[in-house]
Amino acid sequence: MKTITVVGASLAGLSAARELRAQGFDGRLVIVGEEPHQPYDRPPLSKDFLLGRAEEADLALTDAAERAALEAEWMLGVHANGLDTGAGEVLLDNGTVRTDGVVIATGARPRILAGQGNLNGVHTLRTIEDALTLRADLERAERVVVVGAGFIGAEVASACATRGLQVTVVEAAPKPLAGLGDEMASACAALHTDHGVRLLCGTGVAGLSGDHRVREVLLRDGSSIEADVVVIGVGVVPTTEWLDGSGLSLVNGVVCDPGCRTDLPDVVAVGDVANVGGHRVEHWTNATRQPRVAVRNLLAGALVESCADVPYFWSDQYGVRIQFAGRVLPSDKVEVVEGSVEDRAFVAVWRREAVEVGVLAFNNTKSFNRRRRALPL
Amino acid sequence: MLRVCDLSELPPGESIRISESNTAVPVAVFNADGVIYAVDDTCSHQDASLSEGWLDGCFVECPLHAASFDLRTGLPTCLPAKKPVRTHQVSVVDGVIWLHQAAQDVA
Ligand SMILES: Cc1cc2nc3c(=O)[nH]c(=O)nc-3n(C[C@H](O)[C@H](O)[C@H](O)COP(=O)(O)OP(=O)(O)OC[C@H]3O[C@@H](n4cnc5c(N)ncnc54)[C@H](O)[C@@H]3O)c2cc1C
Ligand code: FES
Numbered sequence: 001m002k003t004i005t006v007v008g009a010s011l012a013g014l015s016a017a018r019e020l021r022a023q024g025f026d027g028r029l030v031i032v033g034e035e036p037h038q039p040y041d042r043p044p045l046s047k048d049f050l051l052g053r054a055e056e057a058d059l060a061l062t063d064a065a066e067r068a069a070l071e072a073e074w075m076l077g078v079h080a081n082g083l084d085t086g087a088g089e090v091l092l093d094n095g096t097v098r099t100d101g102v103v104i105a106t107g108a109r110p111r112i113l114a115g116q117g118n119l120n121g122v123h124t125l126r127t128i129e130d131a132l133t134l135r136a137d138l139e140r141a142e143r144v145v146v147v148g149a150g151f152i153g154a155e156v157a158s159a160c161a162t163r164g165l166q167v168t169v170v171e172a173a174p175k176p177l178a179g180l181g182d183e184m185a186s187a188c189a190a191l192h193t194d195h196g197v198r199l200l201c202g203t204g205v206a207g208l209s210g211d212h213r214v215r216e217v218l219l220r221d222g223s224s225i226e227a228d229v230v231v232i233g234v235g236v237v238p239t240t241e242w243l244d245g246s247g248l249s250l251v252n253g254v255v256c257d258p259g260c261r262t263d264l265p266d267v268v269a270v271g272d273v274a275n276v277g278g279h280r281v282e283h284w285t286n287a288t289r290q291p292r293v294a295v296r297n298l299l300a301g302a303l304v305e306s307c308a309d310v311p312y313f314w315s316d317q318y319g320v321r322i323q324f325a326g327r328v329l330p331s332d333k334v335e336v337v338e339g340s341v342e343d344r345a346f347v348a349v350w351r352r353e354a355v356e357v358g359v360l361a362f363n364n365t366k367s368f369n370r371r372r373r374a375l376p377l
Numbered sequence: 378m379l380r381v382c383d384l385s386e387l388p389p390g391e392s393i394r395i396s397e398s399n400t401a402v403p404v405a406v407f408n409a410d411g412v413i414y415a416v417d418d419t420c421s422h423q424d425a426s427l428s429e430g431w432l433d434g435c436f437v438e439c440p441l442h443a444a445s446f447d448l449r450t451g452l453p454t455c456l457p458a459k460k461p462v463r464t465h466q467v468s469v470v471d472g473v474i475w476l477h478q479a480a481q482d483v484a
Contacts, residue, residue, distance in 0.1 A: 018456075044423075061457075063459075284442070285442065285443070288442075288456070288457070314441060365425065365426070365429040365440035365441065366429040366430075366440065368440070369429075369430070369431055369440045370431075373431070
């Protein structure tokens with residue numbers, strides 16, 4: 001292959017570029033990214049960055065020395081519109097790139113809430129611009145409503161509470177994080193109430209009201225909550241529109257075999273956008289780990305390795321470090337094996353038959369990692 | 378010098394964290410197969426405690442994003458860490474582990 005183009009210049013795209021060079025690809029390497037920035041780290045955006053304890057420079061994933069060594073052509077602020085594999089081209093807003101191989105790393109973006117509208121004071125959080133405008137808006141706010149009690153919503157609520165704001169989290173499901181099962185979901189929910197954050201579950205949002213700026217969140221049960229700032233955290237959708245008509249199979253992301261290979265030859269996908277072997281993972285570690293396997297298969301032109309990682313993520317909320325690994329089913333049995341939920345410091349495991357298949361820890365990274373290593377794929 | 382603990386309290390493969398009330402910054406002390414090492418406890422990448430990491434020979438893997446550090450030099454051996462952690466001198470005298478206060482910056 002003479003030219004390989006990476007589309008998406010964030011964690012997974014940068015990791016793929018690093019892997020291409022590390023695995024000996026010495027041809028032309030093009031990196032196309034819609035955002036005008038060099039790759040940056042998103043997790044701090046809902047944590048230290050919102051608190052003003054981290055700034056833009058702290059988010060950089062790469063530096064000038066590394067970029068020089070990568071010898072890549074960066075096309076930043078450039079949107080890819082399509083993929084024409086017949087012609088061997090990535091189509092851009094401002095032209096095309098002739099290419100032999102493609103790494104798709106276009107990630108995901110926030111899901112829009114029905115009735116979200118475009119009032120001022122309503123935010124989603126994915127990019128540095130999102131975080132900057134939200135942070136500035138919080139300076140003037142007193143009451144914040146977070147819609148969605150997933151991990152990002154919970155982190156935003158935690159940051160707002162730390163900033164001394166009055167925070168309500170609204171969750172449509174009867175319990176947040178239902179996938180963790182009743183007991184562990186309650187443990188996560190309790191963190192909100194521990195810190196004076198109101199958690200309203202089982203009520204969806206019907207709409208938002210206000211003139212130019214949001215004033216109220218209207219709930220399905222007819223009630224409403226006053227808000228100066230609303231943050232919508234109702235999940236993400238994989239960014240695949242640009243691939244419509246490319247011939248790729250797009251079902252919950254770009255469909256790939258277990259080695260990140262798509263149905264088109266010489267095209268692989270990695271990170272939040274990739275549905276690999278039936279699983280799409282939206283976590284940081286996955287975006288750093290899949291590229292090694294994807295690049296290996298791309299350069300080999302065959303499936304020579306499959307991804308073999310157990311999904312893992314962490315979340316920092318209310319001074320508690322939460323870590324989870326595994327894939328658990330509602331039928332798995334969960335048990336606290338160390339510490340106690342009441343102390344907000346524990347390790348819990350999920351078992352299927354007698355085998356540990358998942359582990360969750362609050363403030364216990366050491367035991368968490370020992371158990372995580374033992375999890376089966 | 379600061380008394381860390383008895384050598385018998387830190388068997389091979391174990392680690393201990395010395396909090397900042399005793400030193401300028403928290404320090405992690407490891408027993409790597411019988412050799413004692415000490416480095417700054419906070420990972421050079423983000424906020425994680427290396428004393429809670431996974432010890433493999435004289436390398437410790439960060440418990441948050443799996444950067445690995447060589448305890449002999451403090452240098453990272455893989456991403457996401459790019460900067461070293463400082464190392465600290467330790468000595469074992471009569472079965473007691475002692476930490477020397479001045480940290481060694483990596484050249
Ligand atoms: C606020 C926040 C907090 C998080 N916290 C955690 C955490 O605590 N723990 C954890 O494990 N994970 C966390 N995550 C998730 C983690 O950041 C993601 O899994 C990771 O960013 C995925 O990387 P990616 O490169 O696959 O996708 P992305 O980071 O989404 O990057 C995709 C890039 O592709 C670009 N792009 C999209 N379409 C095009 C196109 N057509 N042409 C050109 N460029 C395009 C986008 O602009 C973007 O820059 C968090 C995410 C957010 C937003
Ligand atoms: S905090 Fe240690 S690797 Fe990220």
